[in-house]
Amino acid sequence: MEDAxxxxxxxxxxxxxxxxxxxxxxxxxxxxxxxASTVLMGxxxxxxxxxxxxxxxxxxxxxxxxVGLANGAVAIVNQLxxxxxxxxxxxxxxxxxxxxxxxxxxxxxxxxxxxATAVFLRHRKLGAALYALGAVWGIARVAAGVHYPSDxxxxxxxxxxxGVVATLVVRRGAFILRPVLRTFxxxxxx
Amino acid sequence: MPSEFAIDYxxxxxFCALGAFQFVAAKNxxxxxxxxxxxxxxxxxxxxxxxxxATAVYFASEPRNQPDAxxxxxxxxxxxxxxxxxxxxxxATVALTSxxxxxxxxxxxxxxxxxGVGWLQCTTxxxxxxxxxxxxxxxxxxxxxxxx
Numbered sequence: 001m002e003d004a005x006x007x008x009x010x011x012x013x014x015x016x017x018x019x020x021x022x023x024x025x026x027x028x029x030x031x032x033x034x035x036a037s038t039v040l041m042g043x044x045x046x047x048x049x050x051x052x053x054x055x056x057x058x059x060x061x062x063x064x065x066x067v068g069l070a071n072g073a074v075a076i077v078n079q080l081x082x083x084x085x086x087x088x089x090x091x092x093x094x095x096x097x098x099x100x101x102x103x104x105x106x107x108x109x110x111x112x113x114x115x116a117t118a119v120f121l122r123h124r125k126l127g128a129a130l131y132a133l134g135a136v137w138g139i140a141r142v143a144a145g146v147h148y149p150s151d152x153x154x155x156x157x158x159x160x161x162x163g164v165v166a167t168l169v170v171r172r173g174a175f176i177l178r179p180v181l182r183t184f185x186x187x188x189x190x
Numbered sequence: 191m192p193s194e195f196a197i198d199y200x201x202x203x204x205f206c207a208l209g210a211f212q213f214v215a216a217k218n219x220x221x222x223x224x225x226x227x228x229x230x231x232x233x234x235x236x237x238x239x240x241x242x243x244a245t246a247v248y249f250a251s252e253p254r255n256q257p258d259a260x261x262x263x264x265x266x267x268x269x270x271x272x273x274x275x276x277x278x279x280x281x282a283t284v285a286l287t288s289x290x291x292x293x294x295x296x297x298x299x300x301x302x303x304x305x306g307v308g309w310l311q312c313t314t315x316x317x318x319x320x321x322x323x324x325x326x327x328x329x330x331x332x333x334x335x336x337x338x
Contacts (some may be wrong), residue, residue, distance in 0.1 A: 021249070021250070024249065024253075024254070024255060025245070025249040025254070027255065028249070028254050028255050029255075029258065029262065029263070029268070030199065030202075030248075030254060030263075030268070031245065031249070033268060033272075034202070034203055034206060034272065035206070035241075035245075037272055037276075038203075038206045038207060038210045038241070038276075039210070041207060041210060041211075041276050042210040042211065042213065042214040045211065045214045045215070045218065045220070045307055046214050046217070046218060047218065047307075048218070049308070050306040050307075050308060053306060053307055071265060095255070096255045097255055097256060097257040097260075097262075098257075099257070
């Protein structure tokens with residue numbers, strides 16, 4: 001079932017220059033992390049009042065923490081479970097370099113969904129847009145033959161979990177962050 | 191020393207961060223850090239276009255799917271260069287807009303206690319920061335104590 005889905009999605013690779021160009025950008029290690037991190041950066045300055053801005057700054061910190069937690073969680077699971085990449089077993093056209101680490105779970109989905117969850121818990125529309133971006137990234141990775149759908153789903157689940165945990169940690173620990181925030185805000189007149 | 195690949199990445203992030211900062215400034219009326227103060231709607235459109243064009247140029251100019259153990263960047267390098275490039279974009283914006291909007295920013299009183307990023311709705315970063323430092327200094331020497 002998973003193999004069939006990977007083969008079907010991979011069948012779109014190489015059909016048109018435009019699709020391959022878009023796919024090359026979407027599947028890369030850089031596009032989604034940079035756009036999602038840029039959104040987090042923008043949130044630092046966003047808000048109609050000082051109180052609203054402070055809440056958004058906590059979202060930025062929670063998003064950054066979620067990235068770290070997602071990377072850590074995926075690294076731990078990678079030590080416990082090794083799954084070979086789809087291109088090892090299947091005859092695929094791979095528009096990507098050939099990673100040698102475990103396919104399960106998808107680190108990319110963990111990071112993207114971690115940031116999206118941290119944002120979604122405060123900004124529904126923006127969070128939903130980031131979920132969509134993470135989903136597109138995951139689908140592109142499956143189409144490129146570097147992940148199975150289950151890798152992406154597991155990574156997404158980890159991302160949602162760490163996003164919630166990061167938000168709770170930042171909200172509960174806001175009193176610890178306050179002196180750091182105050183210093184940083186001084187220099188950003190924030 | 192960053193590799194050529196890293197320099198391209200830094201350049202791309204710089205323009206994305208510049209666009210995002212201008213977009214947020216225009217959306218929140220932070221006129222003091224806007225490059226085109228009188229045109230918020232145009233600024234938002236131009237900011238999104240800047241992010242799109244920078245992204246298109248980045249991906250169209252060279253093959254970007256490189257292994258992080260080779261030419262590419264690993265997660266730590268990405269984090270480091272992103273932070274540097276984004277900070278540079280914000281720094282460049284506040285420096286440039288402090289010059290561009292310097293005269294406009296003088297029309298507003300700066301003796302009141304600072305109230306955060308909201309300052310940038312009515313003055314420049316340089317003026318707001320100077321006022322904030324001055325306020326902190328005056329408070330330290332007790333100028334604002336009621337009993338004085």
